Amino acid sequence: MRLTDFQRIILMNTLSGIGMSFVGIFVPIYLLQLDFSLSIVVLYLMTHHISLLVGAFLSIYISNMIGLVRCWYIRVALITLLFTGLHFLPANRSIVLILGIISGIESAFFWIPYNILTVRKTDEATMGSSLAFMSNIGSAVGLVIPFVAVLIIVSYGYSALFAIALFFILISLIPVLPLRKEKAHFEFSFNSIVNAAYKNRHFILPEVLDNLGQDAGVIWKLFIFTAGLTVLDLGYLGVIGGIVGMIVTFITGFLIDKWHKQKVIRLGAIFTTITWAASYLIAIYLPTPAMLYIVTALRGFAIGIFAMSYGAVMFNRARSDDAQFIVLREIPTILGRVIVFTATLIFISIGHFELIFLMVGLLSFYFWFNNLKVLTEQ
Numbered sequence: 199m200r201l202t203d204f205q206r207i208i209l210m211n212t213l214s215g216i217g218m219s220f221v222g223i224f225v226p227i228y229l230l231q232l233d234f235s236l237s238i239v240v241l242y243l244m245t246h247h248i249s250l251l252v253g254a255f256l257s258i259y260i261s262n263m264i265g266l267v268r269c270w271y272i273r274v275a276l277i278t279l280l281f282t283g284l285h286f287l288p289a290n291r292s293i294v295l296i297l298g299i300i301s302g303i304e305s306a307f308f309w310i311p312y313n314i315l316t317v318r319k320t321d322e323a324t325m326g327s328s329l330a331f332m333s334n335i336g337s338a339v340g341l342v343i344p345f346v347a348v349l350i351i352v353s354y355g356y357s358a359l360f361a362i363a364l365f366f367i368l369i370s371l372i373p374v375l376p377l378r379k380e381k382a383h384f385e386f387s388f389n390s391i392v393n394a395a396y397k398n399r400h401f402i403l404p405e406v407l408d409n410l411g412q413d414a415g416v417i418w419k420l421f422i423f424t425a426g427l428t429v430l431d432l433g434y435l436g437v438i439g440g441i442v443g444m445i446v447t448f449i450t451g452f453l454i455d456k457w458h459k460q461k462v463i464r465l466g467a468i469f470t471t472i473t474w475a476a477s478y479l480i481a482i483y484l485p486t487p488a489m490l491y492i493v494t495a496l497r498g499f500a501i502g503i504f505a506m507s508y509g510a511v512m513f514n515r516a517r518s519d520d521a522q523f524i525v526l527r528e529i530p531t532i533l534g535r536v537i538v539f540t541a542t543l544i545f546i547s548i549g550h551f552e553l554i555f556l557m558v559g560l561l562s563f564y565f566w567f568n569n570l571k572v573l574t575e576q
Contacts, residue, residue, distance in 0.1 A: 201373065204319040209373040210270075211312065217366030219343035220350075220359055223419050225284065225301075228356050230423060232288055237546050239420060242298040244539035247413075249302025250309075251532040257307045258525045261382040266311035267374050274368055276304035281360035306528075313524045314382060317513050384525060394522040401512070405530035406537070407564050408508050411470050411501040413538050414558040418477065418494070421551060425485045463511070466504025467565030473497035474559030481552040504565070 201209070229239045261269045283290075283297045350359045385391070395402075422431070473496050480489045512527070538558065545553045 202319075203315075203377060206373045206377060207312070207315055207319055210370045213366050213370035213373075214308065216343060217363040217370065220347045220363040220366070222344070222347075223416065224347060224351065224356070224359065226416065226420055227423055228284065229294065230420070232291070234291075234294065236420065236424060236551070237543055238294065240417070240539055240542050240546065242294060243416065244536060244543075245295050245298030246302040246305070247532050247535040247539070249299040250306045251302075251528050253303035253306025254310050254525050254528040256303065257310045258382050258384045261311060262384055263381075265378050266315060266380045266382060267371075267378045269307050269311045270371055270374070273304055273307035274364075274371065276300055276307060277367055278364060280304055281364055284360060285357045310525060310528075311382075313513075315377065315380060317524070318380070320513070384522060390522065391526065394526055398523055398526070401527065402530050403564070404508070404568070405512075405527050406534040407561055408505075408512075409531055409534055410538055410558045410561055411474065411497075412505060413535050414474070414554060415497070415501065417538070417542055417554055418497075421481060421555075422485075422490050422494070424551075425481075425490070431487065431491075462507035463504060463565060466500060466502075466507055467562050469500030470497070470504050471559045471562045471566070473500045474555050474562065478552055478556040478559065481555060504562075508565075 226239050226243065229242060230236070234242075257269050257272075260272070280297060280300045283293055283300065287294065287297065347359055350362065473493065477493050477497055480493050538554065541557055542551070542554045545551055
């Protein structure tokens with residue numbers, strides 16, 4: 199059976215997703231287990247995201263010349279370098295932030311081509327169900343991956359985990375080889391960049407704020423690890439998160455295509471605020487394993503609704519500007535992440551790490567009252 203271009207992207211994303219599911223949150227945990235301070239781990243994450251912004255422009259410049267799929271060849275080389283560096287990190291601790299830079303650029307070389315091809319190979323009318331299908335395929339295949347990753351860590355160590363992850367990332371290139379001729383067509387002229395920014399000005403502040411919940415989710419996992427949960431607990435949470443994610447994406451994908459998108463976004467934002475407020479209270483007053491499990495699952499449900507619905511709006515908006523919109527949106531997106539990680543470092547320094555969860559919950563109020571109509575009807 200001949201695969202469609204969209205099916206090729208799904209298969210690539212699934213295989214790559216399996217590989218990244220093996221490492222994912224376990225890289226920051228690996229740094230903590232090497233006795234790096236919590237502040238250094240957060241600084242590593244911030245370095246990753248700042249480098250991602252630089253990598254976004256670098257990857258789009260290169261993809262203009264060699265094509266989008268060939269950027270994933272470069273990504274494989276970068277992630278090989280990253281995993282090699284992580285392997286030797288215990289003996290070379292000074293390279294930790296250099297690895298953060300490599301990690302960010304590697305991520306850009308994956309996400310920029312992936313987002314552009316996703317926009318090109320999907321339809322506006324069915325964007326919600328298309329994103330849900332892509333997400334659920336990855337969730338179903340990788341449902342137990344976090345738990346398997348824990349078993350590998352316990353039995354064979356992190357180096358074996360990095361090697362297995364690299365294998366899946368490498369073979370993920372095979373399905374998309376026929377798409378090698380697809381190029382980005384990004385215009386680097388001053389006028390084209392200014393025009394695209396002005397045309398999409400209503401997205402600037404939402405792009406600063408929309409990823410806060412997902413980024414704070416990484417910080418939450420660092421918190422629960424420092425609160426006494428084990429790597430095995432994180433594996434169980436990964437499985438629970440996978441199940442919750444499949445339910446959320448199925449429901450949300452249907453609602454996006456059938457209901458008013460702004461209503462779904464607002465519903466997700468309300469749930470997100472409530473669950474982040476609950477996370478803050480539990481972190482302060484009742485950080486037991488059972489409560490941490492419950493609030494993590496509930497918050498994953500809320501963030502899933504919001505992220506899926508807002509993501510569908512963002513992808514549909516990109517149809518008129520393609521690479522121009524997708525790359526430029528990284529500027530406010532990274533700004534939001536820098537704000538989160540900078541605030542986290544400040545809260546750690548004053549001994550109130552958990553305040554970051556309350557801050558993220560309060561910032562999500564923006565989507566309760568903002569006029570989302572300008573995003574969905576431009």
